[in-house]
Amino acid sequence: MSTGIILCGVGGQGTVLASKLISASAMESGIPVMSAETIGMAQRGGSVTSHIRIGEGVYSPMVPLGGADTIIGFEPGEAVRMLPYLKEDGAAVVSSRVVIPVTEALVRSGYSSEVMIGHLREHVGRLTVVDTDAAVREIGTAKVLNIILLGASIAAGALPVTADMLMEMIERRVPKKYAELNRRALEYGLDCAHK
Amino acid sequence: MHREFLMGNEAIALGAIASGVDLVCGYPGTPSTEVLETAAKYRPEGTYVEWSVNEKTAMEVAAGAAYAGARVLVTMKQMGLNVASDPLMCVEYIGVKGGMVVLVADDPGPISSQTEQDTRTYAGFSKVPCYDPSTVQEAYEMVQEAFLLSERYGTPVFLRSTTRVSHCYASVDVKDAGEYLEHAAEGFVKDSGRWVIFPRLANANHKKIVERNSALSDVFSDDPINKVYPEENGSRKGVATGGVSFGYAMEARERLGRMRLFKVSTPYPFPEKKAVEFLRGLDEVLCVEELDPVIEQALVYVCGKFGLNVRIRGKLTGDVRTAGENTVDSVLEDISAFMGEPVSRKAVSGQPELPVRPPVLCAGCPHRASFYAVKTAMKGKKAVFCGDIGCYTLGNAMPLDMVDTCLCMGAGLGIAQGINRIEPDTSCFAFVGDSTFFASAIPGVVNAVYNKADMTLIVLDNSTTAMTGHQPHPGTGITMMGGSGTAVSIESVLRGIGLGFVETVDPFELDAAVGAVRCASALPGVKAIVFRSPCIAVSKGRGPASVSPEKCVGCSRCIKELGCPAISMPDGKAVIDTAQCTGCGLCSRVCPAGAIGGEE
Structure with a gap:
């Protein structure tokens, strides 16, 4: 049996680090992992997706359509874009804040968080929406959004890793001076379900 | 043996190190780049690693080292193999003494390339044996097999990867350092009958290669990897x-x-x-x-x-x-x-319209300022802007719309000259990045000077190879061996070729930048402007700009002129995303109301 996880967002939001933290945590627990990242041109503000598959009997890192147990959306529109990958009983943990593309700033189509979150509420039974503006107000920066979302995903029972293991992996990979900020972000995310 | 979580490209590098690789060289290109970076990071004592100026030179450096009995790994993406094809086709005829593995990463899709060419086809064309791993673990093992095969049969060997192998991460069983093969290169032994390619030798070796590959077909049939x-x-x-x-x-x-x-x-x-x-x-x-x-x-x-x-x-x-x-x-x-067993799938209904997200130049990118300066200077004049391969290809996007052509590395120079030959009244510009300048633009400049072309070369020097993840290049003088090498000056190269007009300008000094372009375009012959300002990823920003809501008149000129991803206009007033803004100040120069200033 394997678990499929998709992280999606916009280039520069920290999906790759989040994906590595999940994978490293699972591996540290002795479970085989495969993952695939978007690297290259799309990282410049394009849609980015990480696929992670955890467990035995996996031949490739790519999650099939309808094969994701969890979608972690760093941007609500990107979560909607990846929704066909979610299993019927799958969970989605999504940031409420939209990233307006330059094209939208030029030609307005009325892209909004409300419409995206509304669509997600309609189609996802197990949905956690993280109020990113509130989170940034409390934490002080949007740069740890990835860690907040991972915390919220653990709280939602949507990740096969523990918060302690994840924190250990963060400490191994992130410069020491940012460890405390990341710890606060993780704890904020873990409490998200109750906010 | 122990287990590590590795990217495919990391596994390939570690597999080469486990094979006792003596030299690793290559040129950056997605999805191949991390192989060489990893080899440099874990380089054992005595192993030499370099970013070569381009793939052709890398292939030649690799061939020379393999002639001297070294085990070599040369890395590139599929487009790079075209650049390296001349030495590759010949070295297959000459053969090698030390194991020579040519890692080429193909890009199906394509995701970050101009073509969907297939290195397996190149293998048949060049007669070079080819391994095609399907997982990270296989990539790790096959690079080691490739070294053994190369040395046993005296031929270069392809390890062909694709994006989903190169950029896949997986739990991989890898050797401990104590299990690595040790290798000492014998050195170059002079033998002109072996190392000097002449028609007669080529004819004799052609026959041997065909016979060898016929035998290898049987060897591969017995190999359990098939x-x-x-x-x-x-x-x-x-x-x-x-x-x-x-x-x-x-x-x-x-x-x-x-x-x-x-x-x-x-x-x-x-x-x-x-x-x-x-x-x-x-x-x-x-x-x-x-x-x-x-x-x-x-x-x-x-x-x-x-x-x-x-x-x-x-x-x-x-x-x-x-x-x-x-x-x-x-x-x-x-x-x-x-x-004959069709699968059905449930579709998600009523999906709302989603924004398109084409890749864009980063907020604060100096290329935006450079393109804007040229655009401003040439407004209303008949001009063609020939682009090239790198981050600055993204200058094609609206609203900048400053890339009229893009073909392959260094091609903008020749294309600008060709268009100008047919349309002499058009001002033809070629834009080329600093790494691309060294990799493949210099012959184009020589051609322009020699043939008395009329064109303006714009070198976008951001002090790094940005698109592939910030590798050093000859202009930086930084090498993969840790110490610093010799920085090659772009201006000196241009002056040495014979250009009379070579100006270096910081593109964020907008007036000076526009002035330099006007001056260059008015002169006959071959002129060059070097726009020098570092990539935002390798330099510190000045702190974000902010918009005064009282002064902002909501004209959206900042957005419509520059297309900076940090600026949006949610409620009729411009807003700057402080997380993205580097404080480059370009928007404050285009704001007619003086509403954009420095840090809050």
Whole structure:
């Protein structure tokens, strides 16, 4: 049996680090992992997706359509874009804040968080929406959004890793001076379900 | 042995190190870049690693080292193999003494490339044996096999990867340092009958290569990396596959019933005897592969050669699509249609319209300022802007719209000259990045000077190879061996070629930048402007700008002129995203109301 996880967002939001933290945590627990990242041109503000598959009997890192147990959306529109990958009983943990593309700033189509979150509420039974503006107000920066979302995903029972293991992996990979900020972000995310 | 979580490209580098590699060289290119970076990071004492100026030079450095008995790994993306094809085609005829593995990462899709060319086809063309791993673990093991094969048969060997192997991360069983092979290069032994290519030697070696590859087909047929998975469903239909598509096909096989499956790990020379074993008793075969129908054509050939009556289906028969990346879902669909068991899928209904997100120049990118300066200077004049390969290709996007052509590395120079020959009244500009300038633009400049062309060269010098992840290049003087090398001056090169007008300007000094362009374009002959300002990823920003809501008149000129991703206008007033803004100040220069200032 394997678990499929998709992280999606916009280039520069920290999906790759989040994906590595999940994978490293699972591996540290002795479970085989495969993952695939978007690297290259799309990282410049394009849609980015990480696929992670955890467990035995996996031949490739790519999650099939309808094969994701969890979608972690760093941007609500990107979560909607990846929704066909979610299993019927799958969970989605999504940031409420939209990233307006330059094209939208030029030609307005009325892209909004409300419409995206509304669509997600309609189609996802197990949905956690993280109020990113509130989170940034409390934490002080949007740069740890990835860690907040991972915390919220653990709280939602949507990740096969523990918060302690994840924190250990963060400490191994992130410069020491940012460890405390990341710890606060993780704890904020873990409490998200109750906010 | 121990287990590590590695990217495919990291595993390839570690596999080369485990093989006792003496020299690693290459040129950056997605999805190949991390191989060399990893080799540099874990470089054992005595191993030499360099970013070469381009792939052709890398291939030649690698060949020279392999002549001297060294084990060498040379890395590039598929487009880079075109640049390196001249030495590659010849070195196959000459052969090598030390093991020489040519890592080429292909880009099905394509995701970050101009073409969907297939290095397996190049293998057949150049007669260079080729391994095609389907997983990170296989990539780790095959690079080691490739070194052994190369040394045993005295030929360069391809390790061909694709994006989903190179950029896949997986738990991989890797050797401990104590298990690494040790290797000492014998040194170059003079033998002009061996190392100097002449027509007679080429003719003699051609014959030997054909005989060797015929023998290698048998060697590969006996190698368990080419494998026939027997059928458990009693069907006379089989699937042939290789590379990353193997994984997708195996997942489809688990779902649809286990049909006979042929995994081809060495597409060239093709393991013919193993293929016959696979084909016997089958009526039909579906070939599942990305890019060219290499396996498909080989199987058609094997059927003809061995008189087998099996129908081979795939891209050539219109059964699967001919272009683009395979996915786990496309392969499931293709195989299920072939097996006559269509799969149904539930679609999500009522999906709202989603924004398109084309890649854009980062907030604060100096290329935006450079393009804007040229655009401003040439407003209303007849001009063509020839772009090139790098981050600055993104200057094509609206609203900058400053890339009229883009072909391949360094091509903008020749294209600008060609257009100007036919349209002499058009001001022709070629834009080239600093790394690209050294890699492939210099002959174009020489050609322009020699032939008295009329054009303006714009060198966008951001002090790094940005698009592929910030590698150093000759202009930076930084090498992969840690110490600093010699920085090559772009201006000195241009002046040395004979350009009279070479100006260096910071593009964020907008007035000076526009003035330099006006001045250059008014002069006859070949002129150059070097726009020098570091990439935001390798320099510290000045702190974000802010908009005074009282002063902002909501004209949206900042957005419509610059297309900076940090600026949006949610409620009729411009807002700057402080997380993205580097404080480059360009928007404050275009704001007619003086509403944009420095840090809050």
